[in-house]
Amino acid sequence: MFTQDAHPLLEAVAFETRFPAPLSQLPSPEWLVALLKSDAPAPLSADDAVRGAVRDLLRHxxxxxxxxxxxxxxxxxxxxGEGALGSINAAVDACNAVSLHSGLPISVVDLERARPPLRVGLAPEGATYVFNASGQSIDVEGLLCLFDAEGPCANAVKDSQRTKTHEGTRRTFTVLWGTRALPGRAEQAFSWYRELLERMGAVVERAP
Structure with missing residues (x-):
């Protein structure tokens, strides 16, 4: 169901999450919303070295x-930092909390909207997709992306509109865009991420 193309820098972690109810019935608990603040206690913290390593990964x-x-x-x-990072839904909030504190970009797609097989690789020349409800597009040529049967649908910059989570979402697929320049960081982020999701009653299954 999921494969990764060879890449000299990528150290991704991918997993499926099954929530106990549709996201509309799973409001984010207060402890999760509290993690959306930059000064919230967390097992990881980002710095300029992390930011530079992530940019190098995408630049490759x-x-x-x-x-x-x-x-x-x-x-x-x-x-x-501006106090503008608010709650969206439990799936996105957990993603944003881990991404904020780890410094690693993370993609989350609705597995009912994505069409298997799923694959991570570089987007080809001319590749684009719509990333928001107003129809704006992003040029993803040369960027590491998650692909489904219809083409690229997520990446470390902006995920596509067609596979985004919504009120009825119950199953998601997540990619942590880690890099070998930060050994072990993606695994640390995944471990914490898993704890947050399981604390909300979700079942997490790592992709092989």
């Missing part, structure tokens, strides 16, 4: 991770 295929194309984890740091 020719993509330029700057400006509006910078890693999603950097947007979270800025939003949290």
């Amino acid at each position: 295929g020719g993509y330029k991770p700057t400006g509006r194309g910078k890693p999603a984890s950097e947007y979270l740091v800025r939003a949290a």
